[in-house]
Amino acid sequence: MDNLKQAYEELGLPENASREDIEKAFEILLKKSRSRQSAPDSSTDPEADEYEKKLRAYKLIIKAEDQRKIAEMSEQRFSKWGKFAGTAEKVDDFFRLYKARVIIGLIAVVVLIFGINAYIDHREEQKRLAALPPIDLSITMVGNFMTDEHNGGTPGLEKAMTAQFPNFKRLSLEMLFLPGQGEGGMAGTDVAYQQKALAVIATSSPDIYITDKSSFNWLVGGSAFLSLDKEAAGELKALLPEGAKVMGKTDEDTEEHVYGIDVTNSSLFSQLPLAKKEVIISLRGDTKNKEKALELIKGYLKSLPAAAK
Template identity: 30%
Template sequence: MEKKEAYQILGLSEGASKEQIQKKYNVLIKRYRMSSSDSGEKSPEIDMERVDMAYNLLMGYIVEEPSESRPYKPNPILQKMGVDEKKAKNFLYYYKFHIIGAIILVILAVFFIKDVVFRVPSDLDAAFVGEIYYSDTELFKQNVMSKMPELREMSIDAAIFAEGMDAQMEYAMNMKTVVLFGGGTVDIFLLDKASYEKFGSQGAFENLDNIAGKLKIDEEKSKDLLLKTEEDPEEHLYGIDVSDSKLLKESGIIGERIIAAIRVNAKHHENALRMLELLLE
């Protein structure tokens, strides 16, 4: 069925709005039910199967079939597989965003597995999460390693969010965030405040109360970073504001507010602590 025929079936002029289509469809359903209930049989005046098809086509729920006047050859591969081509096209049209999301997840999983299997063992793993912006993490890596010559290798990952981000990309970044926190390999996180509060309240970060004095943390500036966790009802400091870090600025990393937090039971704890000190210089 083509759109021109669909408009004719519903008795509408071409280009009718979706609101007009919906109203006319409701009228036809009501008329069909009334005539059917009076006679006890299906109304011969209204072919509801064709009405439904026309309605679904004009509302965008199914794909327009090619015109009979145009040459059309069925897909031989789908025929051999016994797949209904029409249903397959409608399925792809309706679930296209779900399929795109699944493809993105598969790609992320492949890169993650490849990274775990083939990468050189790292002495420090860092990750950016949230609304934090940069042009290239390689400069940040070089700057950190130049100040920490004891590092043989450092890895940097990210799950970056931005206002107005495409829904599928946002979904992919959410999935990547789950991987970063669930994988257990990241030693130190650099997060926006919203992400810090979300994961900090879940107990993802190390309590920094004992080293705050040594690091000369401004208690007044850090007051709003005190958090309660699911396991500890008392407030503690789990992150430090490093928004004004010289190291970050030299590396071209910016954000409205950037919080550094060390992961609970970080594998390279001493190196993570040393990087935290560098960020505060």
């Protein structure tokens, strides 16, 4: 005799008994149990084992009923698949049981594909850079400058600057946007721009800085620039109009020196796809391309209105 059939017999029910009949039988069982527990000698009641048997029988029947209902619902759910209902149910069971593993597997595939594409892009970029001519000068622009996106943005500006100097095959340009500081100081977002610029400046070594007045004043104190006193009195002197020398002091030297050359009004610089207010060219203190940097300064100085007179 199977366990389920025996369970029905324990409760005195036929195997086709309804759920309502099963629950009624259990309620009668509970009432008898409560009456027995309230009796004085309930601890020695010989019917205790019988109650436990019927309780186990009830639980077995209810479990079987729940499983039957689940099976019926599942059959109705997959009936639309016709002869493929069994296959559809197996697939559903698989994804239900292994959902987490499937999701993790899909994520792993996506990450793998992304990684492969990133690696390929990196290799292609390395090939592109390797095919380019060596850098003649590296330039970092710091200040309230804005490139013209319709003319290629920063790469377009880089290309346009290189084209202005036939002796140069390639200029490398990096833009660090830094809003001008008003009388009330910098706003919160402006401070964030300044912190970002400071981080880049601390970890890069360009040959030239091109700044506006506000950014020049911010950087000069930290000894970022090379003194151009000697050059201003020598090879640049004939090209320097009045007011083109930009003086400054460092935190370590309170004496003023020439740390920048103002080429704001250079017609050559004005041809570039760049929005600007002031343009001050300074050499980094440890530049390794001083001669080429001075050549660039001379090129812009020659196109200043005063130099043409």
